[in-house]
Every structure is written in structure tokens, then in C-alpha cells.
Amino acid sequence: xxxxxxxxxxxxxxxxxxxxxxxxxxxxxxxxxxxxxxxxxxxxxxxxxxxxxxxxxxxxxxxxxxxxxxxxxxxxxxxxxxxxxxxxxxxxxxxxxxxxxxxxxxxxxxxxxxxxxxxxxxxxxxxxxxxxxxxxxxxxxxxxxxxxxxxxxxxxxxxxxxxxxxxxxxxxxxxxxxxxxxxxxxxxxxxxxxxxxxxxxxxxxxxxxxxxxxxxxxxxxxxxxxxxxxxxxxxxxxxxxxxxxxxxxxxxxxxx
Ligand code: BTN
Numbered sequence: 001x002x003x004x005x006x007x008x009x010x011x012x013x014x015x016x017x018x019x020x021x022x023x024x025x026x027x028x029x030x031x032x033x034x035x036x037x038x039x040x041x042x043x044x045x046x047x048x049x050x051x052x053x054x055x056x057x058x059x060x061x062x063x064x065x066x067x068x069x070x071x072x073x074x075x076x077x078x079x080x081x082x083x084x085x086x087x088x089x090x091x092x093x094x095x096x097x098x099x100x101x102x103x104x105x106x107x108x109x110x111x112x113x114x115x116x117x118x119x120x121x122x123x124x125x126x127x128x129x130x131x132x133x134x135x136x137x138x139x140x141x142x143x144x145x146x147x148x149x150x151x152x153x154x155x156x157x158x159x160x161x162x163x164x165x166x167x168x169x170x171x172x173x174x175x176x177x178x179x180x181x182x183x184x185x186x187x188x189x190x191x192x193x194x195x196x197x198x199x200x201x202x203x204x205x206x207x208x209x210x211x212x213x214x215x216x217x218x219x220x221x222x223x224x225x226x227x228x229x230x231x232x233x234x235x236x237x238x239x240x241x242x243x244x245x246x247x248x249x250x251x252x253x254x255x256x
Pocket of ligand 1: 010014015040041046050057059114130133
């Protein structure tokens with residue numbers, strides 16, 4: 001599983017670019033990264049800001065043709081673990097995970113992940129896993145300032161030396177970690193191998209959350225992530241499993 005890295009100073013979106021290049025034939029595990037994105041995309045149709053030279057914007061293409069479509073959202077959870085692992089190992093920061101795939105440091109979002117599937121006749125054609133990490137950002141726009149943080153900011157809060165923080169090194173570490181867990185995932189199609197790491201960092205655990213179900217929002221107490229990637233929640237006396245592909249959760253008093 002050799003990784004082939006391609007870098008652009010500027011691109012609309014690394015997810016878009018890798019999808020375009022995939023149509024012309026791109027080897028599996030190719031990574032496209034950019035110094036800045038002019039049209040970075042987030043989950044649920046939101047924008048994702050990648051200001052010039054201060055953040056990681058990186059996407060990998062996979063061709064897991066043998067896995068079922070319903071297992072694809074689990075790749076996002078594997079990516080979340082890879083990012084958390086990389087940040088902890090490289091910088092000694094404590095991370096938390098907000099289900100399904102936001103990585104937090106000091107209760108603020110440091111990374112977002114957007115996984116996109118291309119399927120034909122109910123079979124997986126390719127999957128693009130896109131990761132954005134706030135690295136050297138000194139500030140954020142008004143709308144996200146209360147809930148966003150960069151690695152440099154988190155390091156400074158702990159009096160750590162930020163000269164060791166490099167986007168390229170972080171990118172490589174993330175994908176190295178990702179492929180280790182991806183290999184394990186391909187054998188079982190589930191998340192058993194990362195389950196303890198994930199649940200030990202799950203910030204929602206035993207907290208009151210608002211489940212944003214398209215069929216109607218409701219309040220619940222989050223318990224744990226299951227090997228399928230679903231979040232187990234308690235609604236009164238009833239336990240429910242919620243699916244990351246369809247539903248997201250919010251803390252009832254704010255972002256977490
Ligand atoms: C989120 O909404 O939290 C997901 C953000 C994902 C952003 C990354 S940056 C690299 C890749 N390219 C994109 O356009 N989006 C993803």
C-alpha cells in the first residue's frame with residue numbers, strides 16, 4: 001500500500017480534483033493535497049475554509065470494490081481515528097472525538113472529514129476521503145470562531161513549541177495511520193480494531209444530545225459507538241442505534 005502524493009498550491013477542492021483525476025485513472029492510495037482551497041466543501045453542503053498555507057487539505061482515493069455500500073461511512077470514522085492518533089503522536093495534544101468525525105482539542109473543532117462515495121449498480125466504484133485540519137490558523141471567521149481551533153493555538157495554550165508543526169509531516173502521518181486501520185477494516189468491514197481508541201475519546205459519551213434526524217429531531221443520552229459506526233443512544237428506557245450517514249448530533253447547550 002504505497003502512497004503516491006500530489007500537491008497543488010491552490011485548487012478548488014482536493015476532493016473535487018481527486019474525483020476528476022480518478023476518471024482518467026488514478027492509482028489507489030493517491031493523495032492530493034493543497035496549500036489552499038478556493039471551494040473547500042464540508043459536510044451537509046457547508047463550506048470549508050482552507051486559508052493559504054495554514055491548514056491541511058488532503059484527500060485520498062480508495063477502490064474498496066469488495067465492501068458493501070453500507071460500510072463506506074465507516075471509513076470516515078477510521079479517518080477520524082487516524083487524525084486523532086497523528087495529532088497526539090506528533091504534538092502530544094489530547095484529542096476528543098465528536099461522533100461521527102469531528103476531532104476536537106480543548107472542546108473546539110480542529111479537523112473535519114468529508115467522505116464521498118461513487119457507486120454503480122449498487123457496487124462501490126471509488127471512495128474519496130477528504131480531511132481538513134486547522135494547523136497554523138491564528139484566527140477564524142466570525143461564524144466559526146467560537147468552535148474552531150488550530151494546532152498552533154492549542155500548542156500555544158500549553159506553552160509548547162509550534163516550530164515543530166508542519167502541514168506536510170502531519171499529512172503523511174495521518175495517511176500512514178489511516179492505512180494501518182484501513183487494512184484491518186478490509187478484513188472485517190467493521191470497526192472492532194479502532195473501537196476502544198474511538199470510544200475512549202468520544203466526547204458525547206453519557207451526555208445529553210440532540211439527534212438531528214431528518215424525520216424529526218429528538219433528545220437522547222449518547223452511550224457509545226458500535227462496531228458498525230452507529231451511535232448507541234438512550235431515549236427514555238429505549239436504546240436506539242443512529243446512523244452517521246443520515247443523522248448528526250449536537251450538544252443541547254452548544255456545539256458539544
Ligand atoms: C466538515 O464539514 O467537517 C468536513 C470538512 C472536510 C474538509 C476537507 S478539506 C479536504 C477535502 N476537500 C474538501 O473540499 N473538503 C475536504
